[in-house]
Amino acid sequence: MTPDLDHLAEAIRARNADGGRILVAIVGAPASGKSALSDRLYHHLGGDKAGAAVVPMDGFHFDNSILEDRGLLARKGAPETFDIGGLKRTLTALRDTQNEDVYVPLFDRSLEISRGSARAITPRHKIILVEGNYLLLDQAPWTQLHDLFDLSIYLEVPEEILRQRLIERWRGHGFDDAPATHKATSNDLPNAQTVIHGTGIADIWVMTCS
Structure with missing residues (x-):
């Protein structure tokens, strides 16, 4: 099933x-x-000229040197390998300034590696699409983020399809x-299971099987 971009865009515009x-x-x-989906929605909403922007959670990966010091390099991509404090401060700034x-x-x-200050979100950007694995994770400290979002969309994909896609990615x-x-x-699928079993309630659930 392909996500209905018209429906999703309509829901986003209603909140805006x-x-x-x-x-x-x-x-x-x-x-x-x-x-x-974030990229397709970005363009469907009119892109930069229409005031849309994408902020990926992946930009808040800890540097490999920090992960190595903490014994987490092999787990890169797991919840504990992200700078959630930095992500929260950035999302708060997007809301409050x-x-x-x-x-x-x-x-x-x-x-x-993450490149700092790589994308500018300006006052004319009114719809910020924040995409990431753990934004709705129902465990601390990720729960601190939940109230920062005006709308949430969750993509539900069967685990076996995720497994196939992850292998193909490598x-x-x-x-x-x-x-x-x-x-x-060894790493990607356990992270996927964390999302599948630990995600809190989203406003919109999108099911896809292909």
Whole structure:
């Protein structure tokens, strides 16, 4: 089932009826299609010229040096490997300082690091699509984020499809079948299960099976 962009855009615009700024959480497990949906919604809403912007949670990955010091490098992508304090401060700034530019980091997958202040959210940006795995996670400290969102959308994908997608993702990075399967099942799939079983209530649930 393909997400109904018209329906989602209508729900977002309804929350933005007064013309102020809204923050929309787009949540799902790894490989659920969050980034793709965020990009499609961004363009469906009119893109930058219409005041839409995307803020990916991945920009708040801890640096590898911090993860290595904490013994978490092999778990990169798990909830404890993100700077949730920095994410909360940025989302709060987006809500509370709408008349100022707010700069957000972006994760560079080619370098495996976050680039600080890589995207500018300006006062003309009124619809902020915040996409990430754990934005609605029903465990501390992630629960601190829930009240910051005006609308939340959750992508529900069967676990077996996620498993296949995660393996294919690593194959696409040049790994053979065995190491791709190991990488997907040793870290990515447990993270996906954390999202599936630990996500709180979302306003809109989108089911996809392909």
